[in-house]
Amino acid sequence: MKKVNTIGRYFRRKFGEDVYKVPLSIQGFTCPNIDGTVAKGGCTFCLNESFSPNLAKPSKKFYLSPASEANPLLQKQIEQVKIQYSATSKRLTAKYGAKKFIAYFQSFTNTYAPLATLKALYEEALRQPGCIGLSIGTRSDSVTDEILEYLQELSKTGEIWVEYGIQSVYDKTLEAINRGHDSANVKEWIQKTKDRGLNVCGHVIFGLPDETEDMMLDTVKASIEWGIDSIKIHPLYVVKNTALAVDYLRGKFVPIDEERYIRLLVESIKMLPPSISVQRVTAGIEDDSLLAPMWCKNKHEQMRKIRAALKEEGYIY
Secondary structure, eight states: OEEOOBHHHHHHHHHSSOEEEEEEOOTTOOOTTTBSSSOBSOOTTOOOTTTOGGGSOSSOOOOOOTTOSOOTTHHHHHHHHHHHHHHHHHHHHHHHOOOEEEEEEOSSOTTOSOHHHHHHHHHHHHTSTTEEEEEEEEOGGGOOHHHHHHHHHHTTTSEEEEEEEEEOSOHHHHHHTTOSSOHHHHHHHHHHHHHTTOEEEEEEEESOTTOOHHHHHHHHHHHHHTTOSEEEEEEOOEESSSHHHHHHHTTSOOOOOHHHHHHHHHHHHHHSOTTSEEEESOOOOOSTTEEEOGGGGOHHHHHHHHHHHHHHTTEEO
């Protein structure tokens, strides 16, 4: 039996013990696809205030962009880094005996801000107890050479990952989901990031509108060719108050079924070279905001079936 090169196994080989991600969600960050810079409304599957105004408070909110001349939220953001990191790392230590952590800037686009803000937040995270590095979730159209140069310097003191939303390598799909950039942009910035010696994780979605099985597997193949170090794969699911939900309720979108998803996932893992680690093989949501597919509601059951399917092919997840 072959062991899948999971991110957990990668970290254990490199650091000699388990390393846990600490997700951070920092106020004031948004996305160029939400604020109107490259598109309006965000990706069709994204729950955000521009599509669901009830999420916004009546008072005006402040959102960062790279052009922001000042950041009145900076001290509050720094406190959020410390508070969220402390709470999660302590829980993981109590439950698993965890000692080493990666601070994961997860929500929205975490390079879409002035460099001074990014430096303050990233370096604050690295100062936290047990923090050995960062993982930064972002978009390929929201990274600059200046940011990559800074991250390259930062990588001398810790493990630095840049997580890009690839989603699909087909431009017609990216247009259909209102992504706001093309696949050439993703390829360019993944390769620039790799040229700086930084680790890259690519996010891929199966079940995007009108994609065939070959198209989904083509995205995995291209991601491998672009030189990613790790991959996250998950199904497209529909939540309330999104543009995708409107299409689903009108019968214009049919979600991927579980059997097909697992089969494609197994084929994808079989394609991966040993050097590429796997960070995620599914996703879902357990509350009543999920509209479809309902098999995404029970992640434990998904993982049981995925492990069984991989075992049949000679793999241990």
